[in-house]
Amino acid sequence: MRGASAIESALEQFHDPSVRAFIVWEPVLPTDWATPSTSTLSRVRDARALQFWDRKRALSNVLGGPAHFARSAPVNRIEFHMRDVIWDFVALYPPGSDRPSFTGAPVVQVIDDVRNELTRVAGLISLPPR
């Protein structure tokens, strides 16, 4: 949950409309038996976000799982062992690229790297954190 708030804080600093955030919620923990609540979804309130519920964790499988995909970017900071599903994870895709330039996890620990990569890739002007 802190990861979602961290992403929201990063988005707040980058006002450029040409940033899009795909937020994919998936059941990983034993407590993840329900669809995300309104409270959960409100953690990412930026209008540039699209939110999905991936009950079967299909995206993780499509991407090839933690061993294959999570470390595929030129710069990756995967700081914990994900076992069999990609989660608490962020990837940044530059415009026009189908490969991420950065991957990292857990989100809250790599959020400064995400900000730096957004600045580098998008060439956006960063506002000071609130």
Added chain:
Amino acid sequence: MKPKFWVLAIVIAALAAGAYYALVPGHTPAGQPPLANFERAAFDQQFRAAAGETRLLVMLSPT
């Protein structure tokens, strides 16, 4: 009424509340599309449609 009735009623109410909580999706914030069930084809289409933009892909547990 018999206590048995009330126990049964409470159990049914709890199950109904649990089912509602589990199955009815929450609402996304204003300005966002509604929460979508992940379907690969639709997701790929949306992701590719935004290829001209900087995209963040974030995968999270809801709890």
